[in-house]
Amino acid sequence: MMKILLMVIGSISLGLGMIGVVLPVLPTTPFLLISLACYMRSSRKLYDFVLSNKYLGPYVKDYVDGKGIPIKAKKRAIFLIWITIGFSVLFVIDKIFLRLMLLTIASIVSIYIWTRSTPESKNIADINQQ
Structure with a gap:
């Protein structure tokens, strides 16, 4: 089950x-x-x-x-979090407590995403040395 x-x-x-x-x-x-x-x-x-x-x-x-989360994915995720939370805080939610709670959650999630490891990208010089 x-x-x-x-x-x-x-x-x-x-x-x-x-x-x-x-x-x-x-x-x-x-x-x-x-x-x-x-x-x-x-x-x-x-x-x-x-x-x-x-x-x-x-x-x-x-x-x-x-290997972690690619930097492009981190930036996109954080950007989308702040766009959606920001829209909600500015246009949807009218209670200050809920606004602060959403902003706190967005901050914590953003910090969590940003602090995850990022895979190392290989540049051309590194590839040529191998």
Whole structure:
């Protein structure tokens, strides 16, 4: 029963991650990581599918391999967090407590993302020396 539940949660998360590939407001990587975590415990076949997929794999491969989050992905995620939270704080939420709570959450998540390791990019000089 638990495997089925994990597969359902993983599939929903995978669907949201796939939507996030084309919708810039919806984050892709967190949903794909959730789906991988669920699939790791329920279906090796689905886990391998996500990692080997040419469209989805690049979003999570470096993180899963322990290399970290690419700087471009960090910048994009933080930018989108602040755009969506900023819009909510300015135009949707009117209570000061909720505004402060959202800004605090955005700050903590941004710091968390920024402090994750970043894969080293190889420049041409490094490649030529090898």
